Amino acid sequence: MALLSLVLTTLLAAAPCYANTGCPSSLPSTPSVTTRHGTLLGGKCNTTDVNFFLSIPYANPPKRFHAPAPYTEVFNKRNATLAAPACPQFGTTFIETGAQSEDCLFLDIWVPEHKPHESKLPVKIWIFGGSDEAGGISNAMYTGCYAAENAIQVNVNYRVGPLGFLAADKAGIGGNFGIQDQLLALKWIKDNIKSFGGDPDKMVLFGQSAGAFNTFAIATMDEAPSLINAAIMESGGGSDFASVAEAQPWNDLFLTGLGCQPSDFSCINSKSVAEMQKAILQMPAGVGPTIGSPISHLGRGFSWGPLVDGKVIPKAPASAGVKVPSVFGSTTSEGMLFVLATYSQNLTKQTQDTYDDFLGYQFGPLASRVNSTYPLSKFPPTASVPNSADAAIGAIYTDYAFKCTTHRGLQKGIANRVPVFAYSFARVPSCTWMTSVPDVPFVHSFLGATHTAELPFVFGVLDGLPAPGGNCSSTADDLQVSKQIISSWDSMAAVASPGAHWPRYSGGSQGSEAMGMLYLANETVVGEIDYSVCSFWDEIREELLALQAHGKVSGP
DSSP: OHHHHHHHTTTTOBOTTOHHHHSOOOOSSOOEEEOSSOEEEOEEOSSSSEEEEEEEEOBOSOOTTSOOOBOOOOOSEEEOOSOOOBOOOOSSSSOOOSOBOSOOOEEEEEEETTSOTTSOEEEEEEEOOSTTTSOOSOBGGGOSTTTOSSSEEEEEOOOOHHHHHOOBGGGTBOOOHHHHHHHHHHHHHHHHGGGGTEEEEEEEEEEETHHHHHHHHHHTSTTHHHHOSEEEEESOTTOOOOBHHHHHHHHHHHHHHHTOOTTOHHHHHHOOHHHHHHHHHTSOTTOSTTSSOHHHHTTOSOSSOOOBOSSSSOSOHHHHOOSSOEEEEEETTTTHHHHHHHSGGGTTOOOHHHHHHHHHHHHGGGHHHHHHHSOGGGSOOOSSOOOHHHHHHHHHIIIIIIIHHHHHHHHHHHHTTOOEEEEEEOOOOSSOOOTTSOOSHHHHHHHOSOTTTTHHHHHTOOSSBSTTTOOBOOOHHHHHHHHHHHHHHHHHHHHSSSOTTSOOOOSOSSGGGGEEEEEOSSOEEEEEOOOTTHHHHHHHHHHHHHHHHTTSSOOO
16 A cells, blocks of 8 residues: 555645745735735735635634634734645545644635626635545645636635544544534635625535535535535535444544543543544554445445534435535546555556455455456456456446446435536546656556546646646646636536536436536537446445345444
8 A cells, every 4th residue: 555645645735835826926916805804915826817815714723623613813914825734634645745733724715806896706615635634725736826717716624534523422522523614614705705706695615535525415404505506526426424323433443542532532632643643544444434345334435524413414415415506527537546556566467366355345245246247357458457457446446436426416416306417527637637646658548537637627727737846738628628617617606507508417327318518538528428337336335235234244
């Protein structure tokens, strides 16, 4: 797993002030916005007509294992040009390499420069990914300098790892603090965005991976329509969530490794971030309540993350379904990033035995059924992926964990009579977009349109890749695709639809009832998204649930 850290630790690594896309310019005039708390002094993007305001507090410094409290301070003037620290990072993947602090509940806001403050612009609110144990808003890939020319973009920092999601009932620690952070941020934006020229009734929440997971949780709440008017879930919508009870064995295991009794709040609260990080690294791999093998816990997301607690998240999101118009989508080769990370030491050398071990670990008594549907013979070697087992494992990750959860999210939205829209992203960026992935043709081709591949297009970060400070520039065709996506995301904020050209998903798994937007290698077209394999994965999911309910499989 050494390359898991190498490949993903600096994935989209943080920049001190958005590097060459968002650092303060030296213009004589200083953009300013007056809020109910005071005046913010911002900066101007170097390459676009967009102003930015960074490190805006939306909550008081958080108390550990408590819900966030609204920001109460009043100031005269505040410098809003410096990057916010990330919340403390945990684990080994997706971690931000810049400053970290437990005082981290900040927003970054980008505003088109030439729009008057009373223009009522649509607002896009970004929830970053990172397995809900890492990530931050001061990340070079997430700049709004290119995606906020016709809409406001807001990035939200939230607590991650145990500080964001630990649930320990016996110690009075309820969990879901990261979700509560995001909810409080939405309320702050709702109350204050008019000062920036935004319309509080035209707000879309969008996220990728764990950020999409969190976005899905919020979009399924009964209060969602009072906070946002639409949602976009990139590679994470429709997923199952663990309950607090299902997560308790994992949390108890973590607390034991921390040297605390699960009921001892004082002990838990006294531990340093470094001690928590060490305890996590000593946890057995793949046993978390919300990640790892489907046989253990049905692929419910990540090691840390939102839990169904009956309070903050009152209902299982997959059962509740979205309450606001939503876009759901995934990439066509999601799983190849995880194959690269997991099998890097012997990449292209996997065998039938390797594949059998993978299936046995992931699916236990159902492994043979999965093997019958995904036999290695179905994945002949290609120039891009010369090993059949690599291709098969990547396809299973793609279909089980992303494509078919997306399909379930779409289906439940239709059942709720909510407009939903689908996309499939097959376009491979011209440039390597991850700083720690070897920038060589074979790896680029091996990954294909993998997990995170759409991010450069969503934010328009297509030059200077990998960001920050790379020397690769994307093609004119890439730029055109990026403009199309940004326009569609802007439209979701403005009118709760990605545009008249994009048909609503109508509920099928094939044919005319499964139409969506296809971001193909050389064109973007409306077409069929084939979800027919999802009937198989829905059966596997139901059987795993039944086996777990009868004690035939167990969680961690």
